[in-house]
Amino acid sequence: MRPLDGIRVIDFGHYIAGPMAASLLINHGVKVCRVQRPYTESDATRDGAPWNHGKEIVTLDLKSPEGHAAAMRLIADADVLIENFRPGVMDRLGLGPHSMRALNARLIYCSMPGFAESDPRSDVRAWEGVVAAAVGLYGVLSTPLDPKYTTIPLASTYAAVLAASTVVACLIKRRHTNAGERIEVPLFDAMLSGL
Numbered sequence: 001m002r003p004l005d006g007i008r009v010i011d012f013g014h015y016i017a018g019p020m021a022a023s024l025l026i027n028h029g030v031k032v033c034r035v036q037r038p039y040t041e042s043d044a045t046r047d048g049a050p051w052n053h054g055k056e057i058v059t060l061d062l063k064s065p066e067g068h069a070a071a072m073r074l075i076a077d078a079d080v081l082i083e084n085f086r087p088g089v090m091d092r093l094g095l096g097p098h099s100m101r102a103l104n105a106r107l108i109y110c111s112m113p114g115f116a117e118s119d120p121r122s123d124v125r126a127w128e129g130v131v132a133a134a135v136g137l138y139g140v141l142s143t144p145l146d147p148k149y150t151t152i153p154l155a156s157t158y159a160a161v162l163a164a165s166t167v168v169a170c171l172i173k174r175r176h177t178n179a180g181e182r183i184e185v186p187l188f189d190a191m192l193s194g195l
Contacts, residue, residue, distance in 0.1 A: 002029030007171065009080040010035060010071075011055065012095075016128075016153050017112045017187060018084035019051035020160035025080075025167065026054045033074055035060055062093045075100050075107065080167055084112035084159075084187075087122045097182045107180040108170045112159050116186040131155040131187045135195060155187040158194035 004025060011022035011034045022032045034055040058074070060067035072095075075081055081100060083090055090096045090111070097109040111117075114126015115134075124130060132138060132155060163185040170181040 004168070004171070005029035007031070007079045008033070008077065009082060010074050010078045012081065012083035012085070012090070013051075013112070014084065016051070016156035017159045017163075018082050020156060021084075021110070021112065021163040021167070022055070022082050023051040023053070024160060024164040028168075030080075032056065033058055033078075035062075035071060035074065037061060062095065068094055071095060072103065076104050078104065078107060079171070080108045080110065082110045082112065082163065082167075086125070087111070087113050087117040101180055101182065105180055106174060106178065108167055108174065109180065109182045110163055110167055111182075111184045112163055112187065113184070114155075114187045116184060116189060119186070119188070121188075126155070126187050128153050128155055131191055134188055135191050137191075137195065154194065155191040159185050159187045159190035162190045162193070 007030045009022050009025055009030050009032045011019060011032050013019040013022060026032055032055040034052055034057045036057065036059055038059050038061055060070050062068055062071055075095070097111065101107050101109055113122065114131055115121040115124060121134070129149065132150070138149065166183050166185060170183060174180065
């Protein structure tokens with residue numbers, strides 16, 4: 001028996017951070033249902049394909065009434081929801097933290113935006129290079145005569161590890177309170193902490 005057997009996670013992540021956080025939980029017994037939009041093969045990286053091993057894959061158009069209703073049914077029975085859109089996107093889809101926690105009071109809703117909801121940069125697309133530059137990583141690595149850039153997804157990796165460990169802490173707390181949580185793990189904050 002693994003420590004998180006019986007826990008069900010709905011993964012709305014894309015690119016690296018969200019899918020990686022859900023993938024880290026699989027190693028401890030979690031069952032993950034990966035929700036992705038209809039896509040072509042050229043979209044495989046966008047949808048976290050390298051991190052989908054061991055996940056049940058469900059393709060839904062969240063903007064359609066049928067897709068939205070199917071997502072609501074999945075969330076109603078879930079323990080954890082992980083998403084890494086910019087703040088406000090899930091609200092616009094009708095799947096935001098307040099309405100989903102009203103639907104499922106035991107739900108742990110984990111948001112992983114590039115920048116926190118309260119950050120003035122919250123609407124900025126948080127590509128790895130953007131977050132690394134905002135943290136000041138390139139200033140640390142570079143000199144005026146020798147500029148550096150790294151393609152290693154440090155922000156996503158730090159955020160995925162931090163999100164997975166925070167989800168586990170919330171699951172432990174839920175055993176005592178029987179109540180869910182809303183957590184936010186911005187890539188910027190996670191990378192700043194990691195460095």
